[in-house]
Amino acid sequence: MKAQTKLRNQPEATAARIIAAARSLFVSSNYADVTTDMIAKAADVTKGGLYHHFASKEQLYVSMMLADLDSKRRLFEQATAMSGSCRERLARLTRDFLELPDEDRELTRLVRRDINTFSGAERDQLVRAYQLALPEQVEAIVADGIKDGELAPGDARILSWSFVALVEVVIGRYADQVFGSTTARLDHVLDLFFHGAAAKPTGGTE
């Protein structure tokens, strides 16, 4: 009754373990500084085992990103499909995103950071899939808002990019050190996006 050192024939579990290990390492360091040995050790396999499942370090990185993107797409689609005002839907989308664990939220930033180490097809894949995913979801909501008259007519694309940029202020690492509660910040950002920062000249009774 010797203890089985490793469960065989669960290659998907192993691959998933490798991806998870890679993810947390890549998040806290950067692509070049994370070695395949470190990933293997953290995933409790050897380098040989790692290369049995993934053709290269780059491919492992891309696989990790695409796996994560897939889980997020579901989240995005919930808010996009939801009914309600534009503001409610944007708030929902953003709040859902904010409630993700730190590591998940960091991945968007990862792509921006490491994109230069890739080239060709993989680079395009990463940019298109990751960099444009959130703005595209937001754009669908914003376009509805314009159509329904909740938002002033204008370029839906630049508006959605602006919104994403504002949200990134809220979720950013630096921001966490400077500001307090994220939900208060989220309201700030929504108010700014809808009504702007200018003083209301109506001498408001608000």
Added chain:
Amino acid sequence: MKAQTKLRNQPEATAARIIAAARSLFVSSNYADVTTDMIAKAADVTKGGLYHHFASKEQLYVSMMLADLDSKRRLFEQATAMSGSCRERLARLTRDFLELPDEDRELTRLVRRDINTFSGAERDQLVRAYQLALPEQVEAIVADGIKDGELAPGDARILSWSFVALVEVVIGRYADQVFGSTTARLDHVLDLFFHGAAAKPTGGTE
């Protein structure tokens, strides 16, 4: 009358050449992929010469960043010190920034990209100096805007961070591929920042 192969006794010129070479290489690649040999060759010195002027690759990177920051601080201070409305001053600051050569504008992005390869004092130095420099200048202008009643009362810091985030949409690499003229985008961003995206309920005659 043998051609003097190199002018000696101009160590500052040499150091400046090394910094310039490092800058343009770091901008178009990333920290790990730029080798000290490449920098040396581009600066027309040998690696030994490079290490005569800089103690390490990291220190060279930091020196480069701090040198650049110094030149930008002057730019920022012009707009900060200028008189005029809040919107005019913000527009001036942003436009000045947009008129810088691409390479200069990219440096802010560089820090975000490479920051994880540094640690300890150097990391702090980079973040504090670079990441916070622009928001701080903007915050001074925004605070004035609130005091003068041009902006609604609120948290000047989160507003200034928001403005910087919006500007980054305008100056970003991705944006260049998706949108057209930068000056038109700048107006868009300023309008959004001051007045928001919501439709005006006044049934405007605008």
Added chain:
DNA sequence: CAAGGTACCGACCGGTCAGTCGGTCGGTAA
């Protein structure tokens, strides 16, 4: 039980790169 296949191992290799070090060369002061 034999035969083949798949998951996994770990020592090893080729190449790369930051950093070193003994030395050269030109200017400068005595």
Added chain:
DNA sequence: TTACCGACCGACTGACCGGTCGGTACCTTG
């Protein structure tokens, strides 16, 4: 002229890292 010094050179090294490969353990099928 000599003695010295700082600028600069460039071959070298030691460590590291992505990727390979021959092998082993275990499972499945017939």
